[in-house]
Amino acid sequence: MSPVASHIPLTGIGYDVHRFVVGRPLVLGGVTIPHTHGLDGHSDADVLIHAIADAILGAIGEKDIGHHFPNTDPAYLGISSVELLKQVMVVLKAAGGRLVNIDSSLIAEAPKIGPHIDKMREILGSALGLPLTRVGIKATTNERMGFVGREEGIAAFAVACVLMPDLQMF
Numbered sequence: 001m002s003p004v005a006s007h008i009p010l011t012g013i014g015y016d017v018h019r020f021v022v023g024r025p026l027v028l029g030g031v032t033i034p035h036t037h038g039l040d041g042h043s044d045a046d047v048l049i050h051a052i053a054d055a056i057l058g059a060i061g062e063k064d065i066g067h068h069f070p071n072t073d074p075a076y077l078g079i080s081s082v083e084l085l086k087q088v089m090v091v092l093k094a095a096g097g098r099l100v101n102i103d104s105s106l107i108a109e110a111p112k113i114g115p116h117i118d119k120m121r122e123i124l125g126s127a128l129g130l131p132l133t134r135v136g137i138k139a140t141t142n143e144r145m146g147f148v149g150r151e152e153g154i155a156a157f158a159v160a161c162v163l164m165p166d167l168q169m170f
């Protein structure tokens, strides 16, 4: 008798962008990075975490983080996006899901992201309950093209894979 899978892998994609402003800290992947500008937003504007959160929510058919954590709600004013990510994991678990891995790319002309990636992976791995080998974070520039190239902001892409109960089985 062949084994019957009770869970199926599902994937989700997330994208986010935030604008640079003066006078705010730059927080990426939970790490505060010294820079001339920070990112504007209602929360700490951690563009990487927002993309990852949307990827996880997308994989389980949930609405985006703007729906779950509205930028009109004072409860989320200045909140660490690591906390939002932990709340997304609560949503995932409530749906019966298990995170398999995430992968992501930051697109920024400046500052240099590379030296901070190990720390970001550590923080995100802890928040997501994943080993470092399942937390992908890459960084690239936009070759001086477009809004990222002009250093007007930072963009991020992410994908997530989750294991969910196979609905055909229930």
Ligand code: MG
Binding pocket: 016, 017, 018, 041, 045, 046, 047, 050
């Ligand atoms: Mg955002």
